Every structure is written in C-alpha cells, then in structure tokens.
Amino acid sequence: MTDQIGIREAKIHLSKYLRMVKQGREIIVTERGQPIGKIVPIAKDDIPLKDRIKKLEDSGILEAEKKAAKMKPPIPIKGGKTAQAYLLEDRVAR
Numbered sequence: 001m002t003d004q005i006g007i008r009e010a011k012i013h014l015s016k017y018l019r020m021v022k023q024g025r026e027i028i029v030t031e032r033g034q035p036i037g038k039i040v041p042i043a044k045d046d047i048p049l050k051d052r053i054k055k056l057e058d059s060g061i062l063e064a065e066k067k068a069a070k071m072k073p074p075i076p077i078k079g080g081k082t083a084q085a086y087l088l089e090d091r092v093a094r
Contacts, residue, residue: 004028004035 003017003025010017010029017027017039027039047055056062077083 002026002028004030006030007036 003020005013005017005027007029010027021027021039021041024041026041028035029037029039053062057064077086
C-alpha cells in the first residue's frame with residue numbers, strides 16, 4: 001500500500017512514516033499535491049554495508065575516516081641508543 005503525504009506532514013511526523021516504511025509500506029512525498037519523492041524500504045541484502053557507506057561518502061553526507069600513518073620504530077644512532085634516549089639523558093643532566 002502506498003500513502004501520500006505533503007512535505008510539511010513529513011517533517012512533522014517523519015518518525016511515524018519511517019516506522020511505516022520499516023513495516024514495508026511506501027510513502028510518496030508531495031509538494032502542492034504533486035509527487036516529488038518516494039520513501040521506500042530497503043532490504044538489507046540489496047546493498048552491502050560497504051557500498052552504502054561509500055555512497056554516503058561520495059554524496060558528502062559522511063566523511064571518510066583518515067587512517068593514522070604508521071609510526072616507524074625509532075632509529076638507533078651511534079652507541080646503540082635512540083635519539084630520544086639521548087635527549088632524555090640530556091634533560092636529566094641539566
């Protein structure tokens with residue numbers, strides 16, 4: 001079954017209409033009596049989560065998480081100590 005609602009009604013009672021969509025109903029959204037969009041249920045198997053996230057990132061709704069650069073272990077210098085060890089010794093000595 002398909003229901004038609006105006007934009008104002010959709011804004012005011014969006015949660016109600018989304019519950020109806022979860023139950024399998026389709027909602028036509030109208031503006032001044034003319035259909036402009038449709039809210040329809042999505043079967044979880046239709047679009048994999050990875051693809052849904054990619055679509056949201058591409059549309060600008062989500063921002064991709066930036067991966068932290070892998071830190072390399074400290075490089076030993078003369079004497080087998082790291083630069084950090086020498087700096088710590090220098091700070092303690094002062």
